[in-house]
Amino acid sequence: xxxxxxxxxxxxAMMLTALGIDIMLPAFGELREHxxxxxxxxxxxxxxxxxxxxxxxxxxxxxxSDRFGRLTILRIGYPFYIIGGIAAAFAPxxxxxxVARFIAGIGASAVLTTTIAGVRDRFVGNQxxxxxxxxxxxxxxxxxxxxxxxxxxxxxxxxxxxFLTPPLFAIIVFAWSFRLEESLPQHQRISLSxxxxxxxxxxxISNPTFLRYxxxxxxxxAGLSSYVSSSERLVGEVYGRPELFAWIFAGIGLGMSxxxxxxxxxxxRYGSRRAIRGLLTAYTVxxxxxxxxxxxxxxxxDIRLFFIAVALLMGINLAVEPNSSALAMEPMGEIAGIxxxxxxxxxxxxxxxxxxxxxxxxxxxxFPLILSFFIIGLIALxxxxxxxx
Numbered sequence: 001x002x003x004x005x006x007x008x009x010x011x012x013a014m015m016l017t018a019l020g021i022d023i024m025l026p027a028f029g030e031l032r033e034h035x036x037x038x039x040x041x042x043x044x045x046x047x048x049x050x051x052x053x054x055x056x057x058x059x060x061x062x063x064x065s066d067r068f069g070r071l072t073i074l075r076i077g078y079p080f081y082i083i084g085g086i087a088a089a090f091a092p093x094x095x096x097x098x099v100a101r102f103i104a105g106i107g108a109s110a111v112l113t114t115t116i117a118g119v120r121d122r123f124v125g126n127q128x129x130x131x132x133x134x135x136x137x138x139x140x141x142x143x144x145x146x147x148x149x150x151x152x153x154x155x156x157x158x159x160x161x162x163f164l165t166p167p168l169f170a171i172i173v174f175a176w177s178f179r180l181e182e183s184l185p186q187h188q189r190i191s192l193s194x195x196x197x198x199x200x201x202x203x204x205i206s207n208p209t210f211l212r213y214x215x216x217x218x219x220x221x222a223g224l225s226s227y228v229s230s231s232e233r234l235v236g237e238v239y240g241r242p243e244l245f246a247w248i249f250a251g252i253g254l255g256m257s258x259x260x261x262x263x264x265x266x267x268x269r270y271g272s273r274r275a276i277r278g279l280l281t282a283y284t285v286x287x288x289x290x291x292x293x294x295x296x297x298x299x300x301x302d303i304r305l306f307f308i309a310v311a312l313l314m315g316i317n318l319a320v321e322p323n324s325s326a327l328a329m330e331p332m333g334e335i336a337g338i339x340x341x342x343x344x345x346x347x348x349x350x351x352x353x354x355x356x357x358x359x360x361x362x363x364x365x366x367f368p369l370i371l372s373f374f375i376i377g378l379i380a381l382x383x384x385x386x387x388x389x
Contacts, residue, residue, distance in 0.1 A: 001179055006122070007131060009180070011138035012173045013115045016081060017108045018139060020166045021048050022146035022253075025232040026246060027159035034159065035094060039237050043094055045359040048229035050098045052352030054084075054105015055345065061110040062117075062341030063197060066190045070114045070121065071182050077110025078174040085167030089160045104167075109348075113341070121183035140260055140318075143253030147246040200338045210339065212387060213328035214346050216276075216380045220283075220317045220324075221351030223376045226358035226369060227310060234366060239303050252311045259315035260322070267323055276323040277384050283316045284377030291374045299365030306366060313373055320380075 001009070028044040037043055065073040084104030091097035123131050153162045204210055231249055236242035266275040290309040294301040325343065332339035361368035 001181070003131075005179075007134050007138075009173070009176055010115050010119060010131075011135045012169075013111050013177070014135060014139040015142050016166060016170055016173065017112055018142035019146055019169065020051055020081070020085065020104060020108055021228065022143045022249070023150040023153075023165055024159075024162050025228075025249065026147050026150040027154055027162040028232045029236055029242060030154065030159045040363050042230065042233070042359055042362060044233065045226075045229035045362075046094075046098055046356060047088075047101055049225065049352050049356040049359070050101040051105040051108070052225055052348055052355075054102045054107075055109045055112075055348035055352075057106040057109035058113050058348070059341045059345040061113045062344075063192070063338065065114050065117055066184070067192050069182050069184050069189065070118050071180060073110050074114040074118075074177060074180075075174075077107045077114065078170060078177070080104065080107025081111060082107070082167040082170050082174070085170065086164065089163035089167075109344075113344075118180070118183045136260070137257070140257040141253075144250045144257070147249045151246050197338065201342060204332065204339045204342050207331055209331050209387070209389075210328045210343070212383050213324040214343050216280075216383050217321055217324045217328070217343070218347040218351045218354075219376045219379050219383075220320060221347045222354035222358065223369075223373055224314060224317050225352045225355030226362070226372065227314065229355065230359045230362050230369070234300075234362065234369075238300050238362070238364070238366060241303065244303075248307050252307070252314055255311045255315045256318040259319040263319035263322055266319070267326075272323040272326050273384075273387070273389065276320055276327070279316050279320050279323070280377065280381045280384055283313060283320070284374075284381045286312050286316075287370075287373040287377040290370050294367060294370050299367045301366070301370075306370075 024047070028047070031047075032039070032041060032044060035043075061073050061077070081104050084100045084102070084107055087100035088097050088104060091100055119131055119135065149165070150162050153165060232245055235245040235248055263275065263279075266279075270278070286309055290306070290313075293305060300306060328343055329339055358368060358372045
């Protein structure tokens with residue numbers, strides 16, 4: 001497989017995670033009607049949350065891919081994603097849909113983990129950074145077009161067809177992935193020893209630097225997951241402007257993509273620690289101003305004020321993550337593989353759980369989310385400024 005084809009395949013594989021969320025957000029209104037939910041119901045937010053919770057599989061699949069190779073785990077992940085996606089589209093009730101979405105999330109975690117590992121196996125140094133940047137740039141534009149695709153499908157079909165689109169796309173990518181060759185040679189694979197794995201995990205979770213920056217990412221992801229899972233209902237029901245949802249979500253997604261690209265300049269010029277402190281200071285200032293303005297006006301505040309602030313906060317969020325990830329992984333050395341799995345599992349699972357709690361309170365207004373942004377900013381800021389390095 002030539003390099004251009006490998007980049008395209010890797011980007012499509014990673015897109016499955018974002019597509020499995022963003023394309024179906026416009027369909028949540030129709031889904032609430034289908035299941036007889038009230039307009040105030042926050043149950044649809046859990047459809048996103050359970051997909052995020054499935055990312056707990058990273059911890060398992062990261063270790064297994066180091067033992068059995070990337071392709072074995074990759075070919076386990078795709079069927080989980082496809083079966084979970086199809087089951088969610090035809091689920092007779094929300095509980096079964098949540099279970100199906102969790103299964104799809106587990107599949108997505110296997111595909112994502114092995115795709116990134118495959119890039120690391122094949123490329124090193126600056127070349128690896130360049131390839132990952134190209135893959136991530138394509139991946140980050142998924143939130144820009146996916147809601148419009150979801151709306152287009154809804155205009156000619158039902159919410160079930162919207163839900164079926166990601167698994168159908170996954171079938172194509174799965175078939176394409178059989179052109180891949182194994183990237184982890186037999187002699188480089190590790191043996192599965194519970195003693196060595198548990199020792200590595202204890203080493204990881206006892207490292208204060210790792211814990212500090214993992215906590216930063218987790219706190220920020222709680223706000224991001226709450227916004228993403230509730231965004232359709234906030235625009236459509238709380239603000240009563242469903243026709244604006246795709247434009248607002250895509251606009252914020254575009255801002256997040258540009259922020260991720262901007263951060264590469266900030267971190268290279270100022271270093272990760274200075275960059276993350278500056279970014280989180282800006283996050284906390286914006287969160288504080290939004291809290292003050294919203295406290296002086298009825299809930300919800302002006303739609304322009306709220307979503308401009310959210311766009312800035314989400315953009316900063318995505319710019320912070322590469323820095324917090326790099327700083328968390330910095331002291332990990334030879335156990336970087338397990339550390340990466342623990343890091344990803346922690347912020348996805350714990351962050352999504354906290355985000356679900358925030359979303360539960362977003363019934364009639366947006367103040368609980370605004371207050372959460374403010375608290376998240378204070379927590380993250382105190383964590384990075386207490387780092388004495």
